[in-house]
Amino acid sequence: MSSESLDAGAMPSTPVDVKPSRRIVYRHALPIRIMHWINVVALTLMFLSGLQIFNAHPRLYWGNRSDEGTAILALGARQDAAGNLQGVTRIGKHEFNTTGVLGVSNGEDGSAQMRGFPSWLTVPGPQWLAMGRRWHFFFAWVFVLNGLCFVGYAAATRHLQRDLWPTGADWRGIGRSVVDHLRFKHPHGEEALRYNILQRLAYLTVIFVFGVGIVLMGLAMSPRMDAVLSPLVEAVGGRQSARTIHFIIAWGFVAFVLIHLFEVLITGVFNQLRGMITGYYAIDATPAAPPPPDGEAPDTSGPSEDRPHD
Numbered sequence: 197m198s199s200e201s202l203d204a205g206a207m208p209s210t211p212v213d214v215k216p217s218r219r220i221v222y223r224h225a226l227p228i229r230i231m232h233w234i235n236v237v238a239l240t241l242m243f244l245s246g247l248q249i250f251n252a253h254p255r256l257y258w259g260n261r262s263d264e265g266t267a268i269l270a271l272g273a274r275q276d277a278a279g280n281l282q283g284v285t286r287i288g289k290h291e292f293n294t295t296g297v298l299g300v301s302n303g304e305d306g307s308a309q310m311r312g313f314p315s316w317l318t319v320p321g322p323q324w325l326a327m328g329r330r331w332h333f334f335f336a337w338v339f340v341l342n343g344l345c346f347v348g349y350a351a352a353t354r355h356l357q358r359d360l361w362p363t364g365a366d367w368r369g370i371g372r373s374v375v376d377h378l379r380f381k382h383p384h385g386e387e388a389l390r391y392n393i394l395q396r397l398a399y400l401t402v403i404f405v406f407g408v409g410i411v412l413m414g415l416a417m418s419p420r421m422d423a424v425l426s427p428l429v430e431a432v433g434g435r436q437s438a439r440t441i442h443f444i445i446a447w448g449f450v451a452f453v454l455i456h457l458f459e460v461l462i463t464g465v466f467n468q469l470r471g472m473i474t475g476y477y478a479i480d481a482t483p484a485a486p487p488p489p490d491g492e493a494p495d496t497s498g499p500s501e502d503r504p505h506d
């Protein structure tokens with residue numbers, strides 16, 4: 197029972213329908229914002245050029261070898277009874293007709309072409325392995341240097357330890373956080389200022405598991421580096437396994453981004469984007485309490501400092 201219903205007969209002394217006021221706080225420091233958007237551009241171009249490279253041999257294997265018939269994933273094509281090209285995706289022993297998207301799709305001139313991923317998902321659009329590799333390796337440098345700067349800056353300013361690393365209380369509240377997310381219930385006011393446990397775990401996973409993993413697996417595929425990294429190549433089962441893991445992590449990034457964008461959308465897209473672009477973010481703040489009667493000390497408890505997530 198709420199306290200309002202206990203006092204049902206009494207006239208409230210202050211209006212109850214007062215809308216909470218908005219308070220603007222400085223949420224994201226400039227270097228974090230710059231590095232975040234550099235990462236978005238680099239990752240997008242690496243993904244699209246990576247699919248271009250994949251298309252040169254649109255099959256994945258496990259182990260060290262790429263023998264005919266042993267692919268665990270294959271994007272291919274065949275002719276149907278009427279002589280039309282049909283796109284076929286095979287995962288293990290299961291085959292799917294994926295005409296129009298995977299295996300066979302329309303090229304830029306509108307004609308059906310045999311290619312793994314369609315031209316609208318690759319950089320450059322037409323099949324051009326050498327150019328795809330140039331884009332991929334250029335943005336790989338951007339991604340790695342930007343990632344190192346991000347981790348260095350976040351550790352030096354304690355953003356990593358304070359805002360991203362989960363606290364004991366965060367771990368204890370993980371069940372509640374999962375339930376709240378499933379109900380699309382999100383924190384408001386001051387509480388919205390700190391990352392929740394699922395956000396922290398997601399960010400740490402993309403940075404330290406996906407980020408580090410995809411770079412190591414990329415290096416493990418490189419003909420020069422796989423000699424230096426041979427223990428790692430062996431640990432994952434071979435160069436073909438490294439390529440498969442690299443591909444899976446790339447799609448892990450896509451899954452993260454889709455969830456990330458969904459969360460941004462449902463928690464106020466304009467406010468969130470403004471936060472990540474200008475640094476300023478609005479939170480609900482209950483109207484200021486009336487001044488205390490003469491002689492009483494003002495209440496100074498509660499959060500007072502607006503500290504950005506440096």
Ligand code: HEM
Binds near residue numbers: 223232399402471505
């Ligand atoms: C168009 C795509 C994207 C948009 C619109 C976007 C938007 C945002 C926003 C609004 C925040 C702040 C969330 C908050 O304060 O609660 C954020 C944080 C973050 N985003 Fe993104 N994001 C995008 C893509 C990505 C990608 C591709 C990655 C990496 C794979 C990424 C990784 C992160 C990380 C790690 C943070 C936490 C930053 C920190 O405080 O250290 N985002 N993003």
